[in-house]
């Protein structure tokens with residue numbers, strides 16, 4: 001009985017695989033590399049409590065500020081901050097499970113706030129070629145983590161596609177990045193249906209250029225739609 005109820009509450013991965021793997025390959029904190037306890041997933045308790053959660057609209061880049069846009073971000077991100085190495089790992093170390101765990105952590109941080117969840121969760125898409133090379137879209141797995149906590153929000157991968165494969169944004173200046181987002185995305189107009197509130201999921205807001213491109217495109221078709229942005233970090 002106890003065993004069955006344990007399995008109902010947690011997946012097989014949580015009950016068996018994680019503790020077993022942990023025994024042979026101890027996990028390390030993504031921020032400070034200290035060995036984690038089995039009940040910790042990606043951050044040690046010290047780094048987790050050190051994250052500066054932000055739900056502050058003022059943190060959005062000016063051109064994203066609008067009454068119909070809400071921001072939920074797990075933390076601030078700045079050079080030398082605890083979040084820096086772990087966000088680097090998220091982007092470049094091919095850690096799909098870690099993305100899912102980050103999504104869970106973000107969603108759990110929202111649980112004690114009375115937030116209205118959107119009808120759809122839409123991860124910012126990668127270009128198919130880039131997704132193929134990376135093996136997955138990190139924003140999709142963040143969204144899957146959020147959805148595990150808020151199952152009423154539908155994960156929709158069919159609404160927006162990336163039609164241009166822009167190069168890594170990190171080496172471009174701000175003006176060039178803002179210019180480059182034009183015509184990068186396309187809406188799949190027949191699959192949207194009637195929806196009044198969507199959630200866009202991305203890993204980090206730096207200039208906000210990518211989100212700006214997507215939001216302008218969505219608003220051009222659905223001017224009254226409400227948008228909630230879920231990200232792991234906003235640069236300070």
Ligand SMILES: [Zn+2]
Nearest residue numbers: 029032044047
């Ligand atoms: Zn740590």
